[in-house]
Amino acid sequence: MNKKRILVVASCANSLINFRGDLIKRLIQEGYDVYTAVDSYPDKVLARLKEYGVITPLEYKLQRTGLNPFNDLKTIFNLKELIQQNNIDLVFPYTVKPVIYSSIAANMSKVPVISLITGLGFTFTGLSLKAKVLQRLNEFLYKISIRKNKIVVFQNKDDRNLFFERNILKKINRTEIVSGSGVNLDQFKFRVKDNSFGKTNFVIVTRLIKEKGTHLFIEAAKVLKQKYPDSEFHIIGSVQNSPSAIKIEELESLHDEGVVVFHGSQSSVLEHLSARDVFVLPTYYREGVPRSILEALSVGMPIVTTDAPGCRETVIKGENGFLIPTQNLESLIESMEFFITNPDKIKEMGQKSRDYATKRFDVNIINNNLVNMINSVLAK
Structure with missing residues (x-):
């Protein structure tokens, strides 16, 4: 009996390892032949994928940023060719462009699609004219691409509700929700951080753009460093x-x-998370x-983040951290200062973070859900 073939389509090769590595390994264990497609592969990623047992790492033409109708059409037909040449039985794309282009290509090839919406990003913030224009365009592209998909998977209820409100999807479309990409609890091991008597240090790990709240973290650090000189503010x-x-x-x-400790880009953040007290992400x-x-939850860190789609899923207010209004520096400073003046709460709230990660965000839970969806579609 021939194995069913699944094509995982991404925009960045590293994400296949960092975000979907456990899923790829699980699908192979389940007896599927797994193919991957990105625009190009670093040698390290190729080696890892071959270790996993990926059949053929495929490449397709992708312009990651901007919109060019001619290039976009080339991408769609390139993906269609890959799907048909490799006799793919199911396409699993994630992130915006792979979802849109792969869905169109697969629908043209009459191959089922389970698409994963991993967040709506800058274009759905609606904070600038450019964002609003791109939002309308993306809404149109989603409408024409994903309505025929077998399942559209979201990572939070807010995004799913928005797709229904904007008529991107209809009620007849099958949708599911998973709690993010999940975290490997064995890789990001829990550490007890007893900071009852020591200085408090904070860390942010993100792309260093304003929308991710980096500038707010910096402004908070300026205020708190002056007031509490022993505190540390780490940026990765x-x-x-x-x-x-x-x-x-x-x-x-x-x-x-x-004022801050700037570490730049790090290939592994685990040792940094294990050494810090509180994780901060004031993103909008x-x-x-x-x-x-x-990852911070799994390690056992209290969280300070925004009461916004996706982020609010990660905090039980007052138990494992604080949710603050978006772009509210005063609330950010107040929440961070709480841990400086109440260092004994770091251990207690960090334990609750780990408990919450174990209960809801274990990568095995997420992957079980995704594999069950894939099985249900391919069994028909």
Whole structure:
């Protein structure tokens, strides 16, 4: 009996390992032949995928940023060709462009699709004219691409509700919700952090753009560092090529002044999370469920984040952290200051974070749900 073939389509090769590695391994264990498709593969990613047992890592043409109708059509027909040449039985795309283009290509090929909406990002923040224009365009592209998909999977209820409210999907469309990409609890092991008598240190791990709340974290650090000199404020992330990017010169200057500790991009954040006390992400970017928060939960860190789609899923108010209004510096400072003046709460709330991660965000729970969906579609 021939094995069913699943094509996982992404925009970034590293995400296949970091976000979907456990799912890919699980699908192979379930007896599926798994193919992957991105625009290009670093050698390290290729090696890992082959270790997993991926049949053939495929490449397709993708313009990651911007919109060009000619290039977009080339991408769709390129994906259609890959689907048909490799006799794919089911397509599983995630992130915006792979979802839109792969869904169109698969529907043209009469191949079923389970698409994963991992967050709506900048275009659905609606904070600028550009965002509003892109939002309307993306709504149209989603409408024409995903309505025929067998299942559309969301990472939070807010995004699903928005798709129904905007008539992107209809009530007849099958939708499901999973709690983010999940976190490997064995990889991000729990550590007890007893900080009853020590200084409190905070960390943010994100792309260094304003929408992710990096500038708010910096402003809070300026205020709190002056008031509590022993406290530390760690920033981990890569500087972006974006109009809203935090300038490297500003970060280096603040680092030299001792206001923040800037680590730059890190291939592994585990040791940093294990060494810090409180995780902060004051984002107003339209998140799915931020993977960085899930990793912090698993390690056992209290969380300070925004009461916004995706983020609000990760905090039980007052138990494992605090939810603050978006773009509210005063609330951010107040929540962070709580842990400086109540260091004994770090251990207690960190334990509750780990408990919550175990109960809701274990990658095995997420992958069980996704595999059951895939089985249900391919069994028909």
